[in-house]
Amino acid sequence: EPEVTQTPSHQVTQMGQEVILRCVPISNHLYFYWYRQILGQKVEFLVSFYNNEISEKSEIFDDQFSVERPDGSNFTLKIRSTKLEDSAMYFCASSRGSPLHFGNGTRLTVT
Amino acid sequence: GIQVEQSPxxxxxxxxxxxxxxxxxxxxxxxxxxxxxxxxxQLINLFYIPSGTKQNGRLSATTVATERYSLLYISSSQTTDSGVYFCAVELYQGGSEKLVFGKGTKLTVNP
Structure with missing residues (x-):
């Protein structure tokens, strides 16, 4: 069964550094998402992306965040200047409508 | 916004x-x-269940959309069932589907 693939599985970075989290969605999917889960808390919506543009974003998704689908297969989340509170598990998801299919997540640790 | 409450x-x-x-x-x-x-x-998808009942091995789920609740049944639990179980409801907003998660039920199965 096709899967959503995320890399890396774990990333450690220093405060203030830029990070790029990468995702390869399922190939015939049209809608792409990023979700975030701070340790011990619920999974929260960050952003949805369709037809090469953001279709919706949450309050969490401020100017420090950006998304891109650079080459028709990858879907990336960039955090420009990481803060300690950005430490979380980041999940990518894709769909052709519903249901959403999730990747295994990237655990981001900001020190 | 929509509220999703999980118990226990x-x-x-x-x-x-x-x-x-x-x-x-x-x-x-x-x-x-x-x-x-x-x-x-890792988030493992168990059921996609807008209404009715579905079964997969020892797990089954029932959603009664008109009464706004869903139930997940686990029978003959095993230690490998331990973890957090999340319910997520799907909304159509901004041109795409979006999932809103509950806070989860943390299940511990002891040998």
Whole structure:
């Protein structure tokens, strides 16, 4: 069964550094998402992306965040200047409508 | 916004016991998914169940959309069932589907 693939599985970075989290969605999917889960808390919506543009974003998704689908297969989340509170598990998801299919997540640790 | 409430927040069982997890939601939704988050943080999709009942091995789920709740049944529980179970309701906003997660039920199955 096709899967959503995320890399890396774990990333450690220093405060203030830029990070790029990468995702390869399922190939015939049209809608792409990023979700975030701070340790011990619920999974929260960050952003949805369709037809090469953001279709919706949450309050969490401020100017420090950006998304891109650079080459028709990858879907990336960039955090420009990481803060300690950005430490979380980041999940990518894709769909052709519903249901959403999730990747295994990237655990981001900001020190 | 829509509220998704899961109960109980924590559940401890002996291996072999049965359990029922509940998810209440405050408004009409397009669909509903149940996930199991394993100890490595991966979100495993269990059921996509907008209404009715589905079964997969020892697990089954029932959604009564008109009464805004869903139930997840785990029978003959095993230690590998331990983890956090999330219910997520699907809304159609901004041109794409979006999942809103509950806070989860943390299940511990003891040998």
């Amino acid at each position: 927040p924590d559940l401890i069982l002996q291996e072999g016991a049965n359990s029922t997890l509940r998810c209440n939601f405050s408004d009409s939704v397009n669909n509903l998914q149940w996930f199991h988050q394993n100890p490595w943080g």
